Amino acid sequence: MTWTKPSIWYANLASFYAAAAAFITDPDGRVLLVKPTYRDHWAFPGGYVDEGEYPHEACAREIREELGASRRVGDLLVVDWAPPAGQRPRALISFTFDCGLVGSLDGFNLAGQELEDIAFFERREAERVLPGSVATRVRAAIGARNGNAPVYLANGSVFPPTRG
Template sequence: MGHCRRLGDRRRAYLDQGHHQTTAWWARLTAPASVIDVSWTEPTTWYANLPAFHAAAAALITDAAGNVLLVKPTYRADWAFPGGYVEEDEYPHEACAREVREELGLAVAVGELLVVDWAPPAGQRRRALIHFTFDCGTIGLRNFDLPGHELEDAAFFSPQEAAQRLPGNVAPRVAAASAARARHAAVYLANGSPTLGGTAHHSDQGSIPGRSTERWVG
């Protein structure tokens, strides 16, 4: 009994010495629920304040020899994977099929997800970009029906040459997509680089020396 009284006296002395945070915490803890001011954000407002990002999808298409199909946009120097941005009412795999159809006149069966690449905001793109690369199979050599206002060429390149023709931050997706196709297991990249132990490399590993590192969709 004496021990309990001493603990109670010690607690009262602690609170009396100006430990107001502890006093406030205790009062809040013991107050009836009806008098506690619980801040609450209306769901529409809460969702509207979440960070937004762009999404894009591209196709890995190869020929029988394993060469990679790239397209040459009219509005920039580098080549790109067939693909583009995901529209508001689309799934990424649907965007991939639509872009290949619009760019090349091909109806492809979109297969396994190969690469997910997260790119932070860069340049005029003020939002992060999540990029999906899908396996769209193997096709033979053919003349593609290119939209002249958007694309000036389409061609197959060896994986090494394809990487050389892509922007520096996009080039690593060639090897990553090829490896993922062989393993039937998707690869996650952070701005073009693999992650080790959950930490992304922020160096230019995987980039091609001398290549542009502008953040294209590619």
């Protein structure tokens, strides 16, 4: 049997991007979202994971950079695998972490160049203002938080699919 050199073997493995997002709600269960200046839609606070950075560290960093605040990054709520799309040539794994409850938007200081607004949204409204493949993370995160178990999504769809 001939073994492949590790450098060749690793070079041929699939590669992907990783992103980390914060799931923050108010005591009434409304979801905190941010409005980036460079997109037409709202988003969870978060962003891409830098090389050598753990996803939970990226989540904490993005909260500091985008919201000007420190939050405890808690349990992993959602993992969503998305295939390459548009100008993104690789798959994307998105990690959504529970970053707790906040009573108000006081104490957040938006990154002016990157974000133009921040607001709380009821679940259905949050799903409406997020892109379709991201919107499903709202319900998944709520369910994961309530059920104390993370949810795996495949391109925004629950996997394995529920039978009904």
